[in-house]
Amino acid sequence: MGKNDQIFVIAKRESLPKVFTLMGKEEKPLEKIMILGGGKIGRGLAQRLESKAEVTLVEMDREKSLKIASQLKKTTVYQADATEIDLLAKEGLLHMDALIAVTPYDETNILSCLLAKHFGMEKTIALINKQTYLPLLPVIGIDSTVNIHIATASAILRFIRRGDILSAAALHGIDAEVIEFEIGQTSKITKKPLKDLGLPKGSLIAAVVRGREVFIPDGNSSLEPNDKVIVFALPAAVQAVEKRFS
Numbered sequence: 001m002g003k004n005d006q007i008f009v010i011a012k013r014e015s016l017p018k019v020f021t022l023m024g025k026e027e028k029p030l031e032k033i034m035i036l037g038g039g040k041i042g043r044g045l046a047q048r049l050e051s052k053a054e055v056t057l058v059e060m061d062r063e064k065s066l067k068i069a070s071q072l073k074k075t076t077v078y079q080a081d082a083t084e085i086d087l088l089a090k091e092g093l094l095h096m097d098a099l100i101a102v103t104p105y106d107e108t109n110i111l112s113c114l115l116a117k118h119f120g121m122e123k124t125i126a127l128i129n130k131q132t133y134l135p136l137l138p139v140i141g142i143d144s145t146v147n148i149h150i151a152t153a154s155a156i157l158r159f160i161r162r163g164d165i166l167s168a169a170a171l172h173g174i175d176a177e178v179i180e181f182e183i184g185q186t187s188k189i190t191k192k193p194l195k196d197l198g199l200p201k202g203s204l205i206a207a208v209v210r211g212r213e214v215f216i217p218d219g220n221s222s223l224e225p226n227d228k229v230i231v232f233a234l235p236a237a238v239q240a241v242e243k244r245f246s
Contacts, residue, residue, distance in 0.1 A: 006138075010206045010230065012214055030097040030123060034058065036082040036112055037103035038068045041127065045100060050074040056092060058082055060103075082108050085115045098123035102146075106130050113142045176234050178206075181245040183227040189245065195219030199244065202237035206230050 001007065011019050031053055035042050038059030046057050046068075055075040059065040062079050069077040080087050082103050093099070099116040101109035106128050113124035125144040126137065137145050183190060189197060194205060194217055208217050209228040215221075223229065233241045 008232070010216070028097070028122065032056075032092070032096045033098045033100065034088070034093055034096045036099065036101040036109070037127075038064050038077070039102065039104065041102045042100075043068055043071070045102065046072055046075045056096070058088065082112050083115075085112075085119075089119070093121075094119055096121065098125065100125045102127040106133060110137070110140075110142065114140065117141045176232065177238055179231045179233060179238070179241065181229045181231065183223050183225055183229060183245075185225045187223075187225065187245075190223050190225060193220050193222050197244070200233075200237040200240035202234035203241045204232045206232050 007023075009019055033049055033053050033055050035045055035049075035055065035057045038057055038061070042057060042059070046055050049055050050072060051074070057068060057072070057075050057077045058080050059068060059077065060079065060081050065077050065079040068075075082088075082101065085093070093116065096116075099113060099121050101112045101124070103109055103112075106126075109126040109128065110133070113121075113126045116124050123144075124142050125146065126142050128137070128145050199205070205217055207230040208215055208221070208223065209230075210224065210226075229245070231241055231245075
């Protein structure tokens, strides 16, 4: 691997701190979070996060901000323009651990996150609708992005895939997929160790869930009926992978 490579890791929850350390990243708890945008996504995030962190939500529309304030129990709600950085600073932006910008406007979300990074914000997340912006954002310093079209595409993938597929997702920024299969009772794939299955080139069994146990398999591992298998696959291998597990 080289500097600035983007990698995808699958790991047990208890192993994540070691993974972050290995990658030179420090996992810090986010105790104070500011959300820009009081739409459906912003309100939903605040509801989920307010029991775990100190949440501030900023909404430009006065009536909407009052309504949101009456709906949320612990979240502090302000009426303000998401790009008025001086005002946001007065409302505690400079003391936040993370900024999540989910207004309807890509440019507002990008600008807000850039300004927050300029002031030393630890973590910034931007909702982006235009996929053409996505490759640029890590370069200019925005930590994470959420794209509705990619999320929708991942949901659709499950319904157009064949075989005993539980879920499928497109990986952000690259042309690859993660597919979760369930091994059937009569599947022939349980008869041999993984090294003898002849899996398609460009595919990898990344993890196996067996009951309450999760493990990373090696070539000598074997699959059993009812196992849930997580597979990484490049586009050229997807069809063959589906056929192999169907």
